[in-house]
Amino acid sequence: MIYELKKYGDPILREKSTExxxxxxxxxxxxxxxxxxxxETKGVGLAAPQIGLNKRMFVADWSGEGEALRKVINPVITPLTEELIDWEEGCLSVPGIYKKVERPKKVRIEYLNEKGENVVEELEGFPAIVVQHEFDHLDAILFVDRVSPMAKRMISKKLQALKKETLKNLTEE
Ligand SMILES: [Zn+2]
Structure with missing residues (x-):
């Protein structure tokens, strides 16, 4: 089943998820x-709030082909370095906007998989970026909150328009 995705402006994306x-x-x-x-939507990650469920879980696959598929429940992320890297990020809930975000280059993630087994992984580079982006969704943070002040100014009109459209669709439902 393909879920309809919640878009920027939907209050559910701004609610903290529970375990x-x-x-x-x-x-x-x-x-x-x-x-x-x-x-289906060609994403590398999808967090539960994006389908309207405020639960601390997400799926991710940075290979895009099933090889790196992770089902992540109740994650805890710890940075393993102070070194930051820039990555141009996008989000299925914020269509049409891509901006650079700085995040720790290397992290440890501890979570339960779909069988309830405890998993610990150390990730670096793109995989580390993906899990941090998805983790943020669980705390009601979107990547556009983390862009530079200049980038924020550049996308503010687009974001306002997106929010307006989302709210319009919500009231029509
Ligand atoms: Zn996202």
Missing amino acids: VEVIDEKIQEVLDNMVETMY
Whole structure:
């Protein structure tokens, strides 16, 4: 099943997500549908709030081909270096906007997978960027909040228009 994605301006993207308490069949099904939606929309990651569910989980695949697929539940991220890297980021919930964001180059991520097993990984470069971006969604942070002040000014009109469109669609529902 392909989910309809929540877009910039939708208040659900600005709500902090709560921990997943039980990993049952329902959660596993949602994760599978999120994976399907991520591939369908050509994304490298998709967080639960983006489908309107404020639960601390996301899916990611930085290979784009199934090889790096992760289903991540209740993640904890710790930076492993003070070194930052710039990456031009985009987001399925903020269509048409791509801007550079600075984030730690290397992180440790600890989470539960869809079987409830504890997983610890050290990621560097693009994979580290992807998990940090998705993790932010769980704390109601969007990448456009992290761009430079100059970039923020450049995209402010586009963001306002996007928000207006989202709110219009919400009231029409
Ligand atoms: Zn995103």
